[in-house]
Structures are given as C-alpha cells and as structure tokens.
Amino acid sequence: MKKCREITELIERGSEERLPLRHRIEVKVHLMMCKLCRNFAKDTAFLDRLLKKINNFQQTQLTPSEKKQIKRKVNRSATD
Numbered sequence: 001m002k003k004c005r006e007i008t009e010l011i012e013r014g015s016e017e018r019l020p021l022r023h024r025i026e027v028k029v030h031l032m033m034c035k036l037c038r039n040f041a042k043d044t045a046f047l048d049r050l051l052k053k054i055n056n057f058q059q060t061q062l063t064p065s066e067k068k069q070i071k072r073k074v075n076r077s078a079t080d
C-alpha cells in the first residue's frame with residue numbers, strides 16, 4: 001500500500017509522462033479510497049489544462065521545470 005506522498009508524486013509524473021500500467025493502477029486504487037489525493041489529482045489535471053492553454057496562447061513556451069514550479073506552488077498553497 002503506497003503512501004499519499006508517493007501517490008501524489010506519481011500523479012505529478014503522470015501529468016508529464018505515461019506511467020507504467022502498474023503505477024496507474026496503484027494510483028487509481030488509491031484515489032478510490034483517498035479524498036485528499038483525489039483532490040490533488042483533480043487540481044493537477046486542471047493545472048495541466050491551464051498550462052497547456054497558456055502555452056498555446058503565448059509565443060514562448062514554458063519549460064518543463066517552469067511548469068513544475070508553478071504546479072508545486074499552486075499545489076502547496078492548496079494544501080496549506
């Protein structure tokens with residue numbers, strides 16, 4: 001059984017790359033039982049869409065590390 005910390009890391013990774021099936025199942029099962037991580041997954045998906053829109057809108061692309069920083073900041077403020 002994975003901890004929330006590990007699951008949120010997988011969710012973050014999953015927004016950038018395709019996770020192996022095993023991890024995706026672990027995340028899915030965890031999300032069914034854990035409301036906190038469910039909210040985190042929802043926020044991450046929302047931010048992803050938002051960041052994609054910003055990228056489409058702007059001439060300059062955000063770098064992956066800039067995207068990560070934004071996500072970290074927003075997610076941190078959401079859990080405070």
Ligand SMILES: [Zn+2]
Pocket residue numbers: 003004005007030034035036037038
């Ligand atoms: Zn959790």
